[in-house]
Amino acid sequence: MARLKIDRARKYFGSYTALDDVSIDVEDGEFIAVLGPSGCGKTTLLRQIAGFDKLDGGEITIGDRLLSSPERHVPPEHRKLGIVFQSYALWPHMSVAENVAYGLTVAGVRDPERARRVAAALDLVGLTGFAERRPGLLSGGQRQRVALARCLVTEPSLVLLDEPLANLDVHLRASMEEEFSRFHERTGTTMVYITHDQAEAMALADRIAVMDRGRLLQLASPSLLYREPANTTVAGFIGEGMVLPARLLSKPEAGHCKVDVLGVEAVMRCRSDQAASAQAKICLRARDFSIAQDEGGLAARVERLSYQGGYFRMEVRPLASEETVLHLDAPEPAPAAPGETIRLSIRDGWVIPEADLAA
């Protein structure tokens, strides 16, 4: 049974549709990331789950309990959810332990039960020695861990995280990612994690819901999103995908078909029900190219080289399509200089099934 079920959720702000029939089933214990560019509706979706806003259409249920629909609205404090915000929202005048205890105090839990649960929550986030400190004397990562402990201590059925790492520097983000991941493994808490950072979503989530302009574009595991994007927007958004027009030359066979891309034939992965099309779109990744040693392949002029440590990111323009910019990674030493022509073979790629959906 799905723990959290969002069923055709709709939300309007005046004439603007901020959520357009969004449906997501989150399994019990699952870690879901909601990913998308600024303004795509992530926070609006989180606010509906948390109960800060009323839904204009559809339903949100947890287990068998209907929380939100146009007719019914359970207030946030009765939803038994934990929320971790980007801004931490800690009380500066209280110690770490008092901050963590706050939700329990409000709920009428008293010592020794309260002290026991606070100690357990601090232990879970690795802050046992910090109970008496004020938040002002903690690092950003430690503050975020206090916020996590404060949310967990009330034993929520679901934890919502709204860009919790956005205020932290790159190194701290990486170690907090690990922290969240370990925490999720240890507790098995269902988590919905809002982010615009795809590396973060990829590293953490069991499945990622990609949103754009209020719509859910695809809900899939990180690997499936990367390997088999459902439409051109997801293809371009995830993993710096390059979307190119192509002509399908064969029917699918064992998950592959032959395509013509910029005048070059290549074999690519596709769905087994992929229809023949003269106007298909394909998604290529930097690693799908290799530099051909013979006269075959796609002729392209090198535009730019940028050193990435051990390899170069090359930007090239195919001679057959000067307006297209492709990128690939080439090991040191640089195989060609800007202005030179190289030939590329295409080793892999994906025929995008719903090429027109998000156009």
Ligand SMILES: Nc1ncnc2c1ncn2[C@@H]1O[C@H](COP(=O)(O)OP(=O)(O)OP(=O)(O)O)[C@@H](O)[C@H]1O
């Ligand atoms: N209270 C509101 N009134 C009017 N429009 C709103 C309101 N809240 C959000 N919007 C609009 O709805 C759209 C979705 O906003 P939302 O905050 O959900 O996006 P987001 O994906 O969380 O973006 P960000 O990553 O920048 O926080 C935006 O176009 C925003 O301007």
